[in-house]
Amino acid sequence: MSTLSARFDGKVGSFRLNMEFTIPSRGVTALFGPSGCGKTTLLRCIAGLNHMPGAELTLDGEVWQKGRTFVPTHKRPIGYVFQEPGLFPHLSVRKNLTYGMKRAGIDSRDSEHLNELTALMGIEHLLERGVTALSGGEKQRVAIARALLMRPRLLLMDEPLSALDQDNKNEIMPYLEQLHSQLEIPVIYVTHDRREVERLADQLLLLRKGELIAQGEIGEILTNPDLPFGRSQDAVTVLDGRVRHYDARYGLSTLQIDGGTLEVPDTLGPTGVYKRLRIASTDVSLALNTDQPSTILNRLPAVIWKILPTDGPSLNVLLRIGNMGEGSALLASVTRKSVESMELKPGQSVFAQIKGASLLGSSTTNKPRKHQMTPLIACE
Numbered sequence: 001m002s003t004l005s006a007r008f009d010g011k012v013g014s015f016r017l018n019m020e021f022t023i024p025s026r027g028v029t030a031l032f033g034p035s036g037c038g039k040t041t042l043l044r045c046i047a048g049l050n051h052m053p054g055a056e057l058t059l060d061g062e063v064w065q066k067g068r069t070f071v072p073t074h075k076r077p078i079g080y081v082f083q084e085p086g087l088f089p090h091l092s093v094r095k096n097l098t099y100g101m102k103r104a105g106i107d108s109r110d111s112e113h114l115n116e117l118t119a120l121m122g123i124e125h126l127l128e129r130g131v132t133a134l135s136g137g138e139k140q141r142v143a144i145a146r147a148l149l150m151r152p153r154l155l156l157m158d159e160p161l162s163a164l165d166q167d168n169k170n171e172i173m174p175y176l177e178q179l180h181s182q183l184e185i186p187v188i189y190v191t192h193d194r195r196e197v198e199r200l201a202d203q204l205l206l207l208r209k210g211e212l213i214a215q216g217e218i219g220e221i222l223t224n225p226d227l228p229f230g231r232s233q234d235a236v237t238v239l240d241g242r243v244r245h246y247d248a249r250y251g252l253s254t255l256q257i258d259g260g261t262l263e264v265p266d267t268l269g270p271t272g273v274y275k276r277l278r279i280a281s282t283d284v285s286l287a288l289n290t291d292q293p294s295t296i297l298n299r300l301p302a303v304i305w306k307i308l309p310t311d312g313p314s315l316n317v318l319l320r321i322g323n324m325g326e327g328s329a330l331l332a333s334v335t336r337k338s339v340e341s342m343e344l345k346p347g348q349s350v351f352a353q354i355k356g357a358s359l360l361g362s363s364t365t366n367k368p369r370k371h372q373m374t375p376l377i378a379c380e
């Protein structure tokens with residue numbers, strides 16, 4: 001299992017990068033931040049395409065850069081997927097795939113490996129086609145398979161969806177969603193699209209002006225009261241839930257989340273797997289009791305942790321699910337008038353009424369790591 005540790009403190013041209021981080025041995029780590037914050041520069045430094053003197057980089061203890069050591073790009077076991085797929089237009093899909101294998105000294109007759117990856121990316125039926133006849137999404141799936149055929153120990157993806165239209169993005173997304181559960185290597189995924197982060201990332205590195213301003217599990221970062229996500233009018237909570245039960249009569253799956261259970265409309269799927277849920281803060285309302293019947297299925301006990309101003313007219317109430325607030329964080333968008341009339345305050349027990357919890361995509365996610373609990377202490 002390979003863990004990437006990096007320390008970059010220096011300049012690439014006139015642009016300064018200053019950050020230190022470690023990313024876990026598997027799962028998708030998104031590099032997220034506004035245009036020009038240094039995402040691509042960082043990725044290129046990790047790949048060895050940019051050489052920043054003084055930087056340190058190791059993969060699973062193997063030094064790629066430190067002091068005088070600088071392992072050149074072609075000797076780093078990485079797969080790199082760019083915005084443009086960069087396939088050879090005169091070759092078939094199969095030849096595009098095996099060409100790279102041969103160059104890397106990998107036996108291109110290793111059909112088992114080829115079959116595995118073409119199945120993972122859903123391109124088996126395209127192997128004999130010329131690449132010019134493929135859709136943008138299909139081309140990018142070929143490019144990902146080509147990168148993985150090299151048996152990389154680290155996969156770098158630089159905005160792989162940015163050149164695609166919405167239809168092609170929708171088509172490729174389920175294949176990308178498999179990456180965190182199927183690959184046993186770390187994936188670093190550059191994007192400035194929050195929806196991609198919500199669907200694909202396990203961890204997030206948040207960049208601004210060449211610096212790392214936050215790092216953590218996706219669920220934690222999106223609800224962190226000190227970061228812009230949690231204070232946004234269109235804030236979102238992402239939860240990974242374990243499927244416990246499927247009720248065929250109503251077409252509802254019961255998912256176990258940290259601190260409670262949720263029922264969501266879903267198709268029949270295996271129990272025990274983890275699925276990712278997206279809950280918009282505007283789909284969560286608060287009640288002081290559950291005396292009245294409601295059409296809202298999901299009414300969970302929760303404790304108010306903080307009440308946050310937003311960039312809009314409403315407030316975001318940051319909750320912890322569970323009678324004692326022992327579960328996951330959840331954001332609810334509430335008007336100032338309701339906060340005043342219900343006298344909502346930190347530490348108070350409430351019920352979170354979740355109107356819409358949508359499953360993100362079709363695939364399963366990794367078992368989430370238990371979030372570090374922040375105690376319910378003196379809140380503002």
Ligand SMILES: Nc1ncnc2c1ncn2[C@@H]1O[C@H](COP(=O)(O)OP(=O)(O)OP(=O)(O)O)[C@@H](O)[C@H]1O
Nearest residue numbers: 012013014015034035036037038039040041042192
């Ligand atoms: N070789 C270089 N020499 C000088 N400046 C550079 C070099 N490469 C990148 N830059 C500058 O560094 C900054 C960071 O660029 P970078 O492409 O890494 O940002 P980004 O976050 O990936 O942006 P985007 O989301 O728009 O792709 C920019 O101001 C860019 O102009």
